[in-house]
Amino acid sequence: xxxxDIVIVTLKVNGVERPxxxxxxxxLCDALREDLGLTGTNLGCEQGVCGSCxxxxxxxxxxxxxxxxxxxxxxxxxxxxxxxxxxxxHPLQAAFWEKQALQCGFCTPGFLMAGVELLRRNPxxxxxxxxxxxxxxxxxxxxxxxxxxxxxxxxxGAARERTFAEEPEVDVAAEVVAREGR
Amino acid sequence: MKPPSFRYFAARSAxxxxxxxxxxxxxxxxxxxxxxxxxxxxxxxxAPEVLVDVNPAAELAFVRQENGTLSIGALTRTSQVESDAxxxxxxxxxxxxxxxxxxVAVRNRGTVGGNxxxxxxxxxxxxVMLALDAEVVARGSGxxxxxxxxxxxLGPHRTALAPAELLTEVRLPLPPEGAGSAFIExxxxxxxxxxxxxxxxxxxxxEGGISDARxxxxxxxxxxxxxxxxxxxxxxxRPSAELWKAAAGAAAAALDAPPSDVHASGRxxxxxxxxxxxxxxxxxxxxxxxxx
Numbered sequence: 001x002x003x004x005d006i007v008i009v010t011l012k013v014n015g016v017e018r019p020x021x022x023x024x025x026x027x028l029c030d031a032l033r034e035d036l037g038l039t040g041t042n043l044g045c046e047q048g049v050c051g052s053c054x055x056x057x058x059x060x061x062x063x064x065x066x067x068x069x070x071x072x073x074x075x076x077x078x079x080x081x082x083x084x085x086x087x088x089x090h091p092l093q094a095a096f097w098e099k100q101a102l103q104c105g106f107c108t109p110g111f112l113m114a115g116v117e118l119l120r121r122n123p124x125x126x127x128x129x130x131x132x133x134x135x136x137x138x139x140x141x142x143x144x145x146x147x148x149x150x151x152x153x154x155x156x157g158a159a160r161e162r163t164f165a166e167e168p169e170v171d172v173a174a175e176v177v178a179r180e181g182r
Numbered sequence: 183m184k185p186p187s188f189r190y191f192a193a194r195s196a197x198x199x200x201x202x203x204x205x206x207x208x209x210x211x212x213x214x215x216x217x218x219x220x221x222x223x224x225x226x227x228x229a230p231e232v233l234v235d236v237n238p239a240a241e242l243a244f245v246r247q248e249n250g251t252l253s254i255g256a257l258t259r260t261s262q263v264e265s266d267a268x269x270x271x272x273x274x275x276x277x278x279x280x281x282x283x284x285x286v287a288v289r290n291r292g293t294v295g296g297n298x299x300x301x302x303x304x305x306x307x308x309x310v311m312l313a314l315d316a317e318v319v320a321r322g323s324g325x326x327x328x329x330x331x332x333x334x335x336l337g338p339h340r341t342a343l344a345p346a347e348l349l350t351e352v353r354l355p356l357p358p359e360g361a362g363s364a365f366i367e368x369x370x371x372x373x374x375x376x377x378x379x380x381x382x383x384x385x386x387x388x389e390g391g392i393s394d395a396r397x398x399x400x401x402x403x404x405x406x407x408x409x410x411x412x413x414x415x416x417x418x419x420r421p422s423a424e425l426w427k428a429a430a431g432a433a434a435a436a437l438d439a440p441p442s443d444v445h446a447s448g449r450x451x452x453x454x455x456x457x458x459x460x461x462x463x464x465x466x467x468x469x470x471x472x473x474x
Binding site: 046063065070071136137 | 187220223225288373
C-alpha cells in the first residue's frame with residue numbers, strides 16, 4: 001500500500017464527525033467496525049445478500065458491505081448505536097424486547113435499521129408491508145414471526161417505553177461485580 | 183471477503199467521468215450503485231485497477247417527461263423509479279419492475295444505468311426497456327450516441343458500450359394514450375433473483391381491439407429478448423383468456439434453448455415464459471381497458 005493511496009474522509013456517524021484515513025477499498029462496514037469501533041453493525045455474508053450490515057445513509061437503508069467508506073464523506077450515517085437515546089431504547093428496540101424478536105441477535109441490528117426506515121416511510125404498515133420491507137434481511141433463529149410482530153407493535157405504539165435502568169435484574173455486570181467483589 | 187485494492191476517482195460530472203475512463207483505459211470500471219460490482223469485488227471475481235465513482239455526478243440523476251419522451255438519468259436510483267407516481271398510467275410496468283430489483287436497501291443504491299449496463303440476463307429493467315422501445319445514450323470522448331435497447335444487450339454482462347463510454351441516460355417514447363403495461367416475474371424467494379420475468383405493453387383502439395403489443399422477457403436466454411411471435415398473435419385481436427393462452431404458446435415455442443441452472447431447468451423456464459407472457463399481457467390489457 002502506497003501512501004498516496006490513502007484517502008482522508010470524514011464520516012458523520014450518529015451525529016458525530018469522525019475523520020478517517022482509509023484505503024479506497026475500505027468498506028463502509030469495516031470503517032465503522034474496525035476504524036471507529038462501532039461493532040454493533042454485524043457482517044454476515046459480505047456480498048449484499050443477508051442484510052446484517054444494514055445502516056442508514058442519509059436516512060436510507062444501505063448494505064454497508066457494498067459501499068466504500070470514501071463514498072460516504074459528507075453523508076449522515078446512522079448505525080444501531082445511534083438508535084437508543086441514552087438509557088432509553090428506541091421504540092422499535094423496545095418492541096423487539098417486548099416481542100422477543102431476537103434469539104442469537106446477530107441479525108438484529110440490520111433488522112432494526114430496515115425497520116426504522118420502514119416506519120419512517122410508512123408509519124402504519126400492514127403485515128405484508130412489513131414482510132416486504134424486511135425481505136432483504138435474513139434471520140436463522142426466529143422464523144421471523146416475532147420480528148414482524150415487533151415492527152407492527154412499534155407501529156401501533158403498543159410497545160411501552162423501556163429503559164435499561166428499569167431492568168436491574170438483567171444487569172449481569174452488576175451481578176458479577178456484587179458476587180466477585182471486583 | 184474484502185475487495186482488492188484499486189485507485190479511486192470521484193467524477194463530479196458525466197464529462198469528468200468520460201475523461202477519467204479515457205485516461206485510465208481498459209482497467210477502469212464505472213462505480214454507480216455498486217450493488218453488483220462491489221459484490222463481485224468482495225468475492226474477488228473482478229479486480230478493477232481504477233474505479234470511476236459517478237455518484238457525485240448529480241446531473242445524471244433525473245426523471246423527465248417532455249415532448250412525448252421519458253428520459254431517466256443513469257444515476258437515478260431504482261427506488262426513485264419505484265416511487266415516482268408521475269410514471270403511473272401507461273408506465274406502471276416500469277414501476278413494477280423497479281420495485282422488484284432486489285430488496286429495499288439494494289434499490290436505494292442500485293441505479294437504472296447500472297441495471298442496464300451490467301446486462302445480467304435475469305435483470306428486471308432490460309426486458310422493460312425492450313418492450314418500451316427504449317434507447318440508451320452513451321457518452322464517449324467523441325460525444326453522445328444513442329443505441330436502441332434491441333441492439334444494446336449482446337450477451338451475459340456484455341453490451342454495445344465501448345470501454346471508455348459512459349451510459350448517461352435511457353430515453354423512451356411514452357406509450358400512446360390508453361396503453362397499459364405490466365411486469366411480472368417469478369423468483370424462488372420474494373424479490374430474490376428472478377428465474378424469469380415478462381414485461382408487456384398493450385395499446386387498445388377505440389373499439390377495444392389490440393392496436394399494439396410489445397413483450398420483453400428476462401431469464402430465458404443470454405440476454406433479455408423480445409417475444410415477437412407472441413406479439414404477432416395478439417395484435418389486431420380482442421383481449422381474451424384464449425388469446426393470452428395462444429400468445430403464451432407462441433412465446434414459449436419461439437425460445438431458443440432457455441438455460442438450465444440450479445434454480446430451474448430450461449424446460450421449466452420455457453413453460454414459465456409462456457405463463458408469464460399470458461399474465462403480463464392480461465394485466466397490461468386490463469390496465470389499458472381501465473384507462474379507456
